[in-house]
Amino acid sequence: MDQEHTVNPAPGSLETQIGAWRAHLRKSHTIKSPDAAELEDHLREQIASLSAGGLSDDEAFLVAVKRMGAIDALTREFAREHSDRLWKQLVLSSDAEQGDGETAASGWSRKMWMALALAVAAAVAIKIPALFGLPFDAEPARAFYPRNISFFALPFIAAYFAWDRPLALRGRMALAAAFAVAAALVNTYPFAFSPKGEPGHTFILTMLHLPIALWMCVGVAYVGGRWRGSDRRMDFIRFTGELFIYYVLIALGGGVLMALSVAIFEAIGIKLEPYLQNWIVPCGVVGASVIATWLVEAKQSVIENMAPVLTRIFTPLFALLLLAFIATMVWTGRGFDVKREILIAFDLLLVVVFGLLLYSISARDGLARPGLADWIQLTLVGAALVVDVLALWAIGSRISSFGFTPNRVAALGENVILLANLGGSVLLYAGFLRGRVAFSRLLNWQTFYLYIFAAWAAVVALLFPLLFGFA
Amino acid sequence: MSINKDLVAASSTALVLAILAEGDSYGYAILRRVRELSGGALEWTDGMLYPVLHRLERSGLIESRWAKSESGRRRKYYRMTDAGRDQLADERRQWQAVDKTLGKLWSAIADCADISVGLVPLLQRS
DSSP: OOHHHHSOOOTTHHHHHHHHHHHHHHTSTTSOHHHHHHHHHHHHHHHHHHHHTTOOHHHHHHHHHHHHOOHHHHHHHHHHHOHHHHGGGTOOSOGGGGSOHHHHHHHHHHHHHHHHHHHHHHHHHHHHHHHTTOOSSSOOTTOHHHHTGGGTTHHHHHHHHHHHTTOOHHHHHHHHHHHHHHHHHHHHSOOOBOTTSOBOHHHHHHHHHHHHHHHHHHHHHHTTTOOOSHHHHHHHHHHHHHHHHHHHHHHHHHHHHHHHHHHHHHHTTOOOHHHIIIIIHHHHHHHHHHHHHHHHHHOTTTSOOHHHHHHHHHHHHHHHHHHHHHHHHHHHOOOOOOOTTHHHHHHHHHHHHHHHHHHHHHHSOTTSOOOHHHHHHHHHHHHHHHHHHHHHHHHHTTHHHHOOOHHHHHHHHHHHHHHHHHHHHHHHHHHHHTTSSOHHHHHHHHHHHHHHHHHHHHIIIIIHHHHTTTO | OOOOHHHHHHHHHHHHHHHHHTSOEEHHHHHHHHHHHHTTOSOOOGGGHHHHHHHHHHTTSEEEEEEEOTTSSEEEEEEEOHHHHHHHHHHHHHHHHHHHHHHHHHHHHHHHHHHHHHHHHHHHHO
16 A cells, blocks of 8 residues: 555545545556546545445545555456557557566567567578579569569468467468468469460459458457457557558668668679669568568557558548549539549549548547547548449449459459448448447448458459459 | 356346446446345446446447536446347346256256255165
């Protein structure tokens, strides 16, 4: 017990004691001030009832605090419930680390070494094919490197989480099997290449979609195999956003470093480019992904989560853009100039809007009252839907005359999936703004969609080549 | 007798919802009611009630508002929503099923025990 709690009662000492208790409570970041006020009300009620039963203020305070529970246990329980707050506080990664500071610290350095080891392993892995006559710069037979692009970084990130999280042996085997099956299929598929060696549509589609499908496998490792809870999946979405930002930052730094090294070695007449292209760039690209993974895990508290901050800046801007676009269309009466690429352009638009929506709701306090930001968000998504439906309408009549190439089927499928997602979001969001729907329904809807993205990406990556004859 | 922690946690949703079904309430009063009804057997650490309330609020089963209490302090009151009512009906069915199953087992065991009590002396004699 603190000194203050045992000193001689002075006038107002109960207030001082409660003040000290409240201050102690507020030190934890997971208990926000309304929560603290609620708990304090409880404490005071308890004290009043005990005092009425004949206890002195001091005794009543001690008993009431004891009944309230140890503050450490309390904050942990609040952290578990409010995992969005917790996410910034590093407490999350495993329950085992809730011991004393010393073991937690050694846990972190252990993780750092593991991340370094895996980064080196990834860097070595990307150079191994070179030993077998597949140099990185020369164009080898049947595009070996693009074909296997998913397998140079993702398995190492998955391995990091499989090691870090309490994942059952069966889960680890299933993960390894998923990667192995994907690798086997992609390398045995007889993709068609033009005589000049240019790859066909299905090859490019597979290259684009396989990483997305496998990223969901990383997600399974990230949540330690417990992917059923919506909260865990939301954590993975947050992690993905932060990882992307960290990776871009590291890549920018790496770019500066390399540009400078080329420049200064140039000054003494040594050409560095071939080494950079063959060694530093490929090794750096895969190694940095593992390091970025570890950084996101380790440094969550150093900066505020960036993805939500960025969405807060760009949501109003994109909403304005779309409203201006609709207004211009109405004002000038211009229709869509239906070109072949139009579907892809609108897919990208929907992806951006989807990302903005996802990362703004990932950071929103589900209990806060609806505010201006929510209306802007709803406007953005609504406007995107209108624009996309207009575009689809315009394409609709001519889509069959374009012919159903794999590219177009994939683009159309993605458009429909995103449209359904955003349509559902608009309904739920509007319901939330009118106070009819709990905010968690919206979160569940978004995290549920991870399954659909994973399934669709897997279908495009692995089934489309078969359906379209590897064209 | 005290009830084990997992069981307390498992029953918390049903308990809170059922108490709020009687009328709007706040943390301390909910806890007092639980203590009263269980005769002290269901012992919650006071603070642990609040994360439960917040979870229920987030999933839209209950809603809260701040209001002045009779003592003049600001106090957070909770109220059940329609979704909460549905959930409570569901919880109720589940708990009744558990209760019924266990009830049958208790009486089955009791019958067995009667027989075995009679058998033991026989076996010991032989």
